[in-house]
Each structure stands twice: as structure tokens, then as C-alpha cells.
Amino acid sequence: MYCRFGWLCALWLGVFALTPVRAQSSRGDMTLINGRIYSDLGLWGAKQGFRSRWNPTTGELRMTNRWASLEFKTDTARVEYDGTLLWLEYPVAVERGRPYIAQRDLDLTLMPLLKPGKLPTGRHIRRIALSAGHGGKDPGNMEGSRQEKTFTLKLAKELAQRLRAAGFEVIQVRERDEFVPLDERPEMANRLKADLYLALHFNGAGSGGGSSSAQGAETFALTLPNGRSTHGGTSSGPQPGNRFDRDNLLLAYQIHRAVLNSMDLMDRGVKRANFAELRGTRMPAAYLEGGFMDHPDDLRRIVSDRERGKLADAIVDGIQAYKRLVERE
């Protein structure tokens, strides 16, 4: 059961059921929290056709409609969209006994996923740029004699083969063990007019002993203009974002979801980061960290041809899902 207090649940469901009237009649659904515009999450959900159940004791708020489910937890920035984790810029807050969400998070994170039909039309996703992380003098994360650069290149080649078989053109930013500077990678994709850019990496928590407790996959989209990075690192000041902000997130989400659906990896979520590779592209871009080199379970998958093949299949599925959503006339 979501709610231990039956009468409170009934009250909440009752309030949500009445919401369209109230939402249309006033801006009482908005408030300022820490100087930022927040919207009443239950009222917003009702406008989107969601049924909401909130447990004030645990802070869990679950919304479902015919097409999607959203699970929030108040005082955190995490939300599961159809079971896949993504990170909001700001925590969901409780104000006057109701959950509120930053308006930015509704407009720039949730709506692009829920309503991809509002993205620009008439696009074609044919040419995919793959950037195998690191290379040459830059080994990336290391675990014993195993170097990240080796496995990102293997994955890129396995992925390129599958994408070509599926009818895509593929640009490989590097095809051998060579050093390609970070800023040149998106430049190459820009010059060759790629429709989509994907950076491939494997993570490391820095323990160096194969015993990291951090594990799982995370997928990044570029930090929003003047937005917050949500990858746990420090933000380096205001970011410009780019004109593909909504696409970037949709692409990152579709790839992440496909990977998590097919691989037995822990879900670390879709995040925002101001990575150089994401900043420099003039096309939608995402950045996948497909597991931790220094976690034994993840490492086993990273070095296994069979498991990496599954990962490549999943990435193709994610790209195809994104393509289907944006290729509308």
C-alpha cells in the first residue's frame, strides 16, 4: 500500500480529481521556493491526465496514466520515468503540505520526454557519430592491465557494425588506438554533418583495486543553459546549453532506458553534465558510461564480448527509439 492513512489518501485523490477546474482558474498552482518558480506537482499531473498517489510519510509520489508512470520522492531530485531513473535539477519540495516541482524541471526535463511530439519536425537520423572514449596516450580508467580506451573502441566497432546493418551511416571519431583531443571529436562530427553524436565510456570510482562500491550505467545530456549539472561534480559556472537541449535529454533517456532494460546493470540515472564532447556538438548528443571498470561485476561485463554485444544491441534499440520519436513530418 502506498498510503497508510486511508482518509488522507482519499483527501489527496479527491483534491487531484478536482484539479483541472482549479488549475484553469488561477495561478494558485505556483509558488516561489528559494526564489525559484515551483508548480504544484499534483495539479500539474492532473492536467497531464495522471492519477496521483502521495504518501506524505515516505514522500513517495506515484503518477500513472495510460502511457506513462512517474515516481517522485519529495526532498530528492530523483524521478523514475517508466521505471528508468533520471535526475531533476532541483529536489521536489513540500510546501503547505503539498509536493511542488521546479517549473524548469517540468519544462526542460519532464515535458520533452512526455511530449516529444512538441520537438521540431521533419528531421532525419541517418548519420551517427561514435566517439570511443580516450585512446593513444590517454588510457582512461584503468583496472590492472585493462584500459578503458581498449573497451570503448571495441564497443564502438561492435556498435558501428550493428548500426550499419540497421541502415545507418557511421562516423567513427577514432578507429584505432590513437589520441584524439576532446574538442576535435565533436568538431569532426560537425564537419561531417552527423545527425546524432554518442560518446562511449566506462566509468571508474578511482579505487584502483577492483573493489569500488560504485557500479552501474549512467547517461549524460548537456547541462541546461544556466542550469545545474546533476552528475555530482562541481559546476563550472553558467552554461550556454545548446539548441538541442530537449533532444539531448530525449536521446540520453532513450539510450539509457534501452541499456537498462536489456542489461543487468544498476541504474544510476540520466544526468546533466557540462562535458566538452557534449558542449561542442551541433547535433543532439549523449554520453554513455556503460559500467565501472573498478567494480568486479561491471568489469566482467565490460571485458566480455558477449555482454558488450548485448550492450551494443541495446544502444541500437535506444537510437532507433529516439529516431522513431523525432522523425515526424
Ligand SMILES: [Zn+2]
Ligand atoms: Zn572515459
